[in-house]
Amino acid sequence: MIKNTPSYNDYKEVAIECLIQSFYNISEIDNHLTSRTPREKLWEYNQIVLRTSxxxxxxxxxxxxxxxICQKSPLLLLNNKRSEWNSLPNSADQDFSELYTIAGEDLLKTFYACINEKSINPNFLGLYEEIRTKRNKIIHGLGAEKLNPDTILKYILNSFTYLLGKDSFWQSVLIKFYKHPGFEHDDDQVDWEEKIQYNKIEYLNFFLGKAELNKHFSVDIKARAYLCPYCTENGELYTNSGVNRPTSKWAFLHPNKPNSKVVACIVCQAEYEVIREDCTQENCKGNVKYLLQKGDEDEPNIWVCLTCWNEEDKKICG
Ligand SMILES: [Zn+2]
Ligand SMILES: [Zn+2]
Known part of the structure; x- marks a missing residue:
């Protein structure tokens, strides 16, 4: 018998680790950007990070x-001839990990033989060939081709979206982060964690832009965006002028309809009930408000406009 055959999840978890790690490696280098260090120079110096990505x-x-392929059978991954398999009665067991597995063309053809071709984005084949060609050059010591960090970031996002669907990249970033052994559920840590996630989406938006990012979320992030009640209330951004609230908007009406009464935030992954009422601030066209602080009989409720963060005191019932 061939023992210890791998499962769908065994391969998937390792694959996601590889993709997320390459994202971290690139964002880590970009974090060292300063006004005196042009990005191009930084990446000329760090080409090795892009090659390992x-x-x-x-x-x-x-x-x-x-x-x-494992969903059909992990045995389809074996490259050894079947006549070499120790599978007959009374033959010694073989461990899957000691056998050779297929790669390259064989893997690609077996993959397409196992799936409904329509379930995979038609651009996947082109992506795989591009990465395979570049990777082979690097492995064989022919890594002179200059690589661009934004292209590699797009490769990572496309790999997730083509093979695992929209949202899978961002979900994997969140899961990986909250599994961190340093994560503890005390309040200070939570603030810190949300801020880190917030920075990651800002980072991608800054370099790739919303149109590109939008391909990887099921929510239309090009729709009108709102401040998230939680992230904006709790977020602290340290700048030269002191501590500011984050001003960028990653919450969207859910569903995206004129009368929707819920906003959903991509960063903290939570939904918030809102009311639809025009903002009283003169230059603000917002009409989505959140009950920031529920007052009692003597105290007013405080509603906040999720477009301009204008706070309003009001004694109203609903
Ligand atoms: Zn949020
Ligand atoms: Zn407003």
Whole structure:
């Protein structure tokens, strides 16, 4: 018998680790950007990080293809001839990890034989070939091609979206983060955690733009965006002028309809009930308000406009 055959999840988890790690490696370098260090120079110096990212992305993509093949049978991944399998009665067991598995063209063809081709984005084949060619050059010591960080970031996002669907990149970033052993559920830590997530989406938006990012979320992030009641209330951004509330908007009406009474935030992944009422601030066209602080009989309620964060005292019932 062939023992210890891998499962869908075994391959998937390792594949996601590879893809997320390559994202972290790139964002980590960009975090060192300053006004005196042009990004181009920074990346000329750090080309090795982009080359190792390509190797990781390639491993990630192949892992996700192997995961899918495992849904049919992990034995389809074996490269050894069947006449070499120790599978007859009375023959010694073989461990899956000691056998050779398929790669490259064989893997690609087996993958497409196992899936409904329509379930995979038609651009996947082109992406895989591009990464495979670049990765082979790097592995064989021909890594002279200059790589661009934004292209590699797009490779990572596309790998997730083509193979695991929209939202899978962001979900994986969140899951990976909250599994961190340093994460503890005391209040200080939570603030810190949300801020880190907030920075990650801002980072991607800054370099790739909303139109590109929008391809990877099921929510239309090009729709009118609102301040998140939680992230804006609790977020603290340290700037030269002191501590400011974050001003960028990652909450959206859910569903995106004129009379919707819920906003959902991508960063903290929570939904908030809102009312639809025009903001009293002169230059604000917002009409989505959140009950920030519920007053009692003597104290007014405090409603906040999720477009301009104008706070209003009001004694109203609903
Ligand atoms: Zn939020
Ligand atoms: Zn307003």
């Amino acid at each position: 390509i190797v990781l992305i390639h491993q990630g993509i192949e892992g996700l293809m192997k995961a899918e």
